[in-house]
Structures are given as C-alpha cells and as structure tokens.
Amino acid sequence: MSEALKDFPESLQADTPKDGFALAVKLSRLGVKVTQPDMEVLKSLRPEYANNTRDLIASSQVISIHYQTIAAANNYWK
Amino acid sequence: MSEALKDFPESLQADTPKDGFALAVKLSRLGVKVTQPDMEVLKSLRPEYANNTRDLIASSQVISIHYQTIAAANNYWK
Amino acid sequence: MSEALKDFPESLQADTPKDGFALAVKLSRLGVKVTQPDMEVLKSLRPEYANNTRDLIASSQVISIHYQTIAAANNYWK
Amino acid sequence: MSEALKDFPESLQADTPKDGFALAVKLSRLGVKVTQPDMEVLKSLRPEYANNTRDLIASSQVISIHYQTIAAANNYWK
Amino acid sequence: MSEALKDFPESLQADTPKDGFALAVKLSRLGVKVTQPDMEVLKSLRPEYANNTRDLIASSQVISIHYQTIAAANNYWK
C-alpha cells in the first residue's frame, strides 16, 4: 500500500475551494490506486469508465464525499 | 485537471438555498468533467443518462452530498 | 437550470420533522429535474422506477441524505 | 405526498438506540412509500427485494443514513 | 419489527474502536434482518453475497456509515 500512497499530500489544507476540489479528486483516485496499483491496468480500464454514465456519476460521488471532508477541514474557506 | 476546473467557483458561499443548490449541481457536473473532460463525449452520453432512471437518481444523490456540504458552509442560510 | 429550480424553496427551515421530510423529497426530485427538465420524459419513466425495487430504494436514499441536511438545518426540531 | 406521510412521527426524539433504529427503518420505508404510494404494488415487490442480496444491503444502507441523523438528533443517547 | 430488533444493543457506547466496529457490523446486519426476518432465507442467500464482489463492497459501505455514527457517539475514543 505504501507504494500507492507514496505521493500522498502532507496536509488536507487547501488555499481555495478549487484547490480543495483538486485534492478531493486526487484522494478519490488514490482510493482506486490503492486497490489496483498496476497503472497499466488502470489505463486499460479508462476507455470503459470514461464512457460509462454510471461509472462517471459514481466517480463524481466519491469526489463529493472527499470534498465534504476537505471542505470541513478548511472551515469551508470562510 | 486544471482545464476541467478552470471555471471553479471562488467560494462556497451562496446567497440563498436555491443558489446553493445550483452550486451543488455545478460541483457534481465538475466531478464528471474532471474524469471525462471531452465535452463531445459527455454530450453523446446525455441521451443515455437523461433517460435512465438509475442514472437520474444517482445524479440526484451526488447533488444531495454536495448540497449537504454547501448548506453547512452557509450555516443553512439561517 | 434556472427553469428547473424556479420553485425552489426560500429556506431550509421547516416547522416539523414531517414538513422537513416533504422538503427533502422535493429537493431529491429537483435533483432529477435539474438533470432531466422534460416533464414528459420524467412521466414516461415513472412506470419503470416506481415498480423497480432498486430504484425505489435508491430514491429513498437520496431523500435520507437531504433529510440529514434539513434535520441539521432545523436543529433536529428539538 | 401528504397521504403517504400522514403517519409521520411528530419528533425525531427516541428513548433508546433501539427505538431510534425503529424510527430510522420507518423513515426509510416512508421514503419508498412517498415515491410509490400504492401498497399493493409495494407488497407485490416484496418477494423480489426481500430475496435479493443487493436490495437487502441497499435497504440497510438507507437505514444507516437515517440512523446517523436520528442518533445525532438524540445526542447519541449519552 | 420488534422481533428482529429484540437483541438491539442498549447503548452506542463502545469501549474501543474495535468494539465500535463490531457494533457497526451488528447494526448493518440488523438493517438486513429487519427487512428480511427469515433467518433461513438469509442463510440461503449467504453463498451469493459472500462470493459477490459488489455485495461484499456494499456491505463494507453500510458498516462504514454505521461506524461513522458510532465513532462520533464515542467521541472517536480520544
């Protein structure tokens, strides 16, 4: 697992809501990578999920859950 | 990713519950766009998800999670 | 999007847990309507989702997430 | 919708974690009933969902989300 | 419903994170049992869900939601 998480961010703090969203996307992808570390396999699967409505919506949902965490971590950038 | 997020909102603050909901819809769609940046592909998929009950309900769920975040960010517009 | 959200509620405040639940149902449906604004299409899909166990459970889940938001917005009607 | 919600509980307060769980089950079922008010249809669907692993797990998930709301509403019965 | 919930825990308090996780597993299973009280049916379904990747992941998700509730109820065992 440590290999898949080697470039994990040091902090959940993000300067802007946009940076926080990019962090949420990164965490969502790390959640896939930690389960399937083989980048060649992940690349081979891209044509499938990137053209599948259910997978695209499900991906957006994982991002929304991580974003909820990161937004709270940054006090909603108030 | 930065191209997909180029028109990301500056803040999670919204004047009204309705504006907050529109923001939640925007974030949900950005979560799809960041995974599939090709707008032609997304347009081609619309007939499928816009007429599929499961996809429509799943889209509404992603909006509900982002709305939970945005409502908390705006102290529920109390 | 503004057409779909034209009758969005002014506030998340609700007098009772029951009114809060009705509001959660309304937001869940608006989340579908904002993705598929054509009411004729939505009506045509009703026989499908209203008789499909998975869709009915998934709809109830979206309502549960919005209800969590609205209950917090109303301090759980304590 | 008002017919489906006519016996909605007056409060989210529950004396015990067990009563709170029963309330979460009730809200989950009301979320289905508000989408499909015809009890005959719901009864006809029972053999399907009550013997389908995915539907049973999905039902338990809706209960878990409502339970999270109700537990917070009751300050976790501390 | 009362039969299915007869051995519901008295409290959400748990001595350790591990006990809290066991409680979350128990609540997840009670959420299935309250929908399908017939233990013979549940036993007959086990070969299906216990060897189905989607069902196993979905079960883990229900546990994660209950665990979120129980961890908050125990102030994260700090």
Next chain:
Amino acid sequence: MSEALKDFPESLQADTPKDGFALAVKLSRLGVKVTQPDMEVLKSLRPEYANNTRDLIASSQVISIHYQTIAAANNYWK
C-alpha cells in the same frame, strides 16, 4: 467476527493524513473480511474486483467514508 477483527487498530488517531488514509483502507478491507473471513475466497475474487471499474470506484467510496470519520477523529490534522 472476533477472528476477522483480531488485528483491529487500537486507536483512530493517525500521525498524518497519509497514515489516516492507510487506516481508512484497512477498515474498508476489514468490513469485507468480517463478511467473508475466508482469505482464499477473497484472493480468488481479486482478479474480478481489481479489474472491474464499478468495483474499484465502489471500493474508493468506502475508503472515502472511513476517511471522513478518521479525518474528523484527528481534527483534520490541523
């Protein structure tokens, strides 16, 4: 269940966001293991879920929910 949970962590505290994510991955996997304790079965299922886009996304979602719990438990490592 106690066998599956025998190496459950003593605490939800984690030194860094990265350690917290590794803990979330561990809890997600324990949620599968507690439902299917037979490691041979789980190993046999790996080719299926590790090459299935929907399962990979669903796994990432369970991790995101546990991570939300662990991040709150660690006050977001502020």
